[in-house]
Structure formats: C-alpha cells, structure tokens
Amino acid sequence: MTLPAGRLVWIGGLVLLACYAALWAAVPTGPEWPDVLFALPFVGVIGAIIANTSGTGGGVVFVPVFNALSDLGVMQIDPLRVTGVSMMIQAFGMTMGALRWTDRLLHQPAPVHHEAAVRPRDYWLLVVLVLALSLPAMLAVQRLAVFDPQMVLLGYKGFSIVLGLALIAATWTINRDLPERGRLAPIDLAVLLIIAVPGGAITALFSVGIGELVAFYLFLRHYPVLLCVGTACVISSVSMIAGSVWHVHQGTLIWEVALLAIPGAVLGGFLARPIAIRLGARRLKTLGGAWILLSACYLLWLNWR
Numbered sequence: 665m666t667l668p669a670g671r672l673v674w675i676g677g678l679v680l681l682a683c684y685a686a687l688w689a690a691v692p693t694g695p696e697w698p699d700v701l702f703a704l705p706f707v708g709v710i711g712a713i714i715a716n717t718s719g720t721g722g723g724v725v726f727v728p729v730f731n732a733l734s735d736l737g738v739m740q741i742d743p744l745r746v747t748g749v750s751m752m753i754q755a756f757g758m759t760m761g762a763l764r765w766t767d768r769l770l771h772q773p774a775p776v777h778h779e780a781a782v783r784p785r786d787y788w789l790l791v792v793l794v795l796a797l798s799l800p801a802m803l804a805v806q807r808l809a810v811f812d813p814q815m816v817l818l819g820y821k822g823f824s825i826v827l828g829l830a831l832i833a834a835t836w837t838i839n840r841d842l843p844e845r846g847r848l849a850p851i852d853l854a855v856l857l858i859i860a861v862p863g864g865a866i867t868a869l870f871s872v873g874i875g876e877l878v879a880f881y882l883f884l885r886h887y888p889v890l891l892c893v894g895t896a897c898v899i900s901s902v903s904m905i906a907g908s909v910w911h912v913h914q915g916t917l918i919w920e921v922a923l924l925a926i927p928g929a930v931l932g933g934f935l936a937r938p939i940a941i942r943l944g945a946r947r948l949k950t951l952g953g954a955w956i957l958l959s960a961c962y963l964l965w966l967n968w969r
Contacts, residue, residue: 669771673934676763680756684926691919704921705928708753712932715754716761717940718952719879719896720872725959726750730921745918748911750871752922755904757929758875762901764937765894772890780846782891790848790878790891791898794856798864798874798899799906805868806910822964827880828957834884835949844888852885867903875900880956883949893940893948 667675711725730746741749775781859877866873879896911917940948 666770667767670767672767672770673760673763677760677930677934680759680930684756684923684930687919687926688923691917691923693920693923702924704924708757708925708928708930709932709935710928711753711925712757712761712929713936713939714955715758715875715900716764716897716933716936717893717943717948718955719893719900720876720952720956726753726871726925741918741921745916747869747871748908748914748916749918749921749925751904751907751911752917753925753929754871754900755908756926757933758897758901758904760930760933761936762894762897764934765890765897768890768937769894775844775888778843780844780888782888782894783847786848787891787895790853790856790895793853794860794863794874794878794895794899795902797857797860798867799903801861801864802868802874802903802907803910805865806907809865809868822960825957825960827877827884828953828955828960831880831884831953831956832950834886835946835953842886845886846888848887848891849885852882852887856881864903868907871904871907874903876956880952883952889940889948 707725707729711729714720714725726746726749730741730749769782769784769787772781856878859881860874863874863877867875875896878899879892882892882895908917943951
C-alpha cells in the first residue's frame with residue numbers, strides 16, 4: 665500500500681530526530697564553543713537547500729566554510745576532519761531531502777506541457793545500480809587512498825566547470841523547447857555506471873562527488889527534475905551515512921560543528937523540494953549549473969592561493 669502524502673517524511677523525520685538526540689547524549693564535545701560556531705545552523709540551512717534543490721550535496725557549501733574557519737583560526741580543521749564533519753551533516757540533511765523527493769515520487773501530480781512523469785522502476789533501478797558501484801569505491805578509498813587529494817580536487821573541479829557550462833548551454837539551446845525524457849535510456853544508465861566508481865572515490869575524499877555527477881548528467885540529458893534531483897539525493901544520503909561510519913570509528917569528527925549544523929541541514933532539506941519545484945526546471949538547471957561553476961572556481965582558488 666502507498667503511504668499517504670507526507671507520511672514518509674514524518675516517519676523519517678522522527679527517526680532523524682531520535683538519531684540526533686542519541687548523538688547529543690553519546691558523543692563528547694569541547695568545554696567551550698567559539699561564538700562564531702553558533703552561525704552554523706544558518707550555514708546548515710543554506711547548504712542543505714542548495715544541496716537538495718540541485719542534488720549536488722552540501723559539501724559544495726560546507727567544505728569552503730570549514731576551510732574558512734580554519735584559515736581564520738577559529739578552529740584548526742585539517743582536510744580529513746573537514747570531509748568527516750561535512751559527511752555527518754549531510755547524512756542528516758541529504759536524508760531529509762531524499763525523503764521529500766521520494767514522497768514526491770509516490771504522489772506525482774499529472775505532468776504538464778513538455779514535462780514527463782517519472783517511473784518508480786527507473787528511479788530505484790538507477791539508485792540501486794549506482795550505489796552498488798559507488799559505495800564500494802568510496803569505502804575502499806577511505807581505507808586505502810594513497811594518492812594526492814589536491815591533484816584529484818583539481819581534476820574534479822576542472823571537470824565540474826566544464827559540466828556546469830555544458831548544462832547551462834544545453835538548457836538554453838538544444839533542450840530549451842524539447843519535451844522531457846519519460847524513460848531512462850539504457851545508454852544513460854550505462855554512462856552513470858561508468859561515472860559511479862570515480863564518483864564514489866571522489867566522494868570519499870571531499871564529501872561531494874557522486875550526487876553531483878548523477879544529477880548533472882541527468883539534467884544534461886533532459887530528464888525530469890524529480891529523477892535528476894531525487895535519485896542524486898538518495899544516492900548522496902546513503903553515501904554520507906556509510907561514509908560517516910568510518911569517520912566516527914577514526915575519531916575524525918568535530919562534534920561541536922556537526923551538532924550545531926545538523927538541525928539547520930534537516931530544515932534546509934525539508935524546504936528544498938518546494939523551492940526547486942517553484943523555480944521550475946529551466947531556472948533550476950541554470951542556477952544549478954551556475955552554482956557548480958562558481959563553487960568549483962572558488963575551491964580551485966582556495967587550492968592555488
């Protein structure tokens with residue numbers, strides 16, 4: 665039986681609340697928190713809205729913010745801890761976004777002009793197959809990585825710049841007046857499976873990667889927003905939860921930062937879907953492409969500074 669509209673979100677939200685309460689009770693925190701950290705709930709809201717409207721993952725916001733905290737001397741956060749705390753925050757925020765988009769999948773309105781409905785079979789097939797390849801790659805890199813993450817960052821963000829420009833160009837040219845694709849083509853599923861392994865490896869290093877690649881490839885191929893963003897959010901949610909486990913075991917999480925940012929991330933994840941729907945597919949793709957382009961340039965500037 666199909667759950668009533670919104671029921672999945674409320675059930676999942678209660679589970680997230682219980683998990684958050686358990687973290688507060690169980691994890692150690694420092695004796696004093698710098699005053700600036702109390703702005704983190706706002707950062708969590710903004711990061712999760714951006715992440716869950718575009719499917720890119722909150723790391724594109726959290727990584728620059730935490731690097732800035734380190735540069736300003738507020739907290740000494742090395743790159744591994746930046747990735748760990750970003751993963752934990754996203755484990756909550758992306759999960760709320762995934763619940764909202766999946767609830768939309770179960771209760772889709774009738775498509776209007778040039779829009780297409782999303783088949784649940786396509787939605788779940790894409791999620792399961794991509795995770796089957798990206799998760800092992802991510803977990804293996806967490807444990808075995810020996811290559812230079814700075815060089816990976818340069819290559820990844822260089823690719824993101826190309827992808828963002830291509831998405832904006834395609835949205836306003838070849839895809840401008842075409843109807844959305846109603847069925848997931850085998851060739852596109854094959855490309856996504858090829859992307860899955862490097863996407864998982866990149867996610868292990870930077871807490872962002874696989875969701876961004878899935879969402880923007882599907883956007884570029886002109887699939888419905890629900891398929892593009894919804895599947896990316898689900899894939900990112902599962903990836904962040906799995907990736908956080910390793911950081912907890914390694915003791916690389918800064919719990920003060922995570923505990924303050926998580927409530928905002930959950931709120932942002934809840935608000936993101938209606939914002940994305942109100943924006944509409946064309947504006948969402950344009951803003952998403954622009955965000956990826958600008959965030960990639962910013963991270964490259966941080967690296968070269």
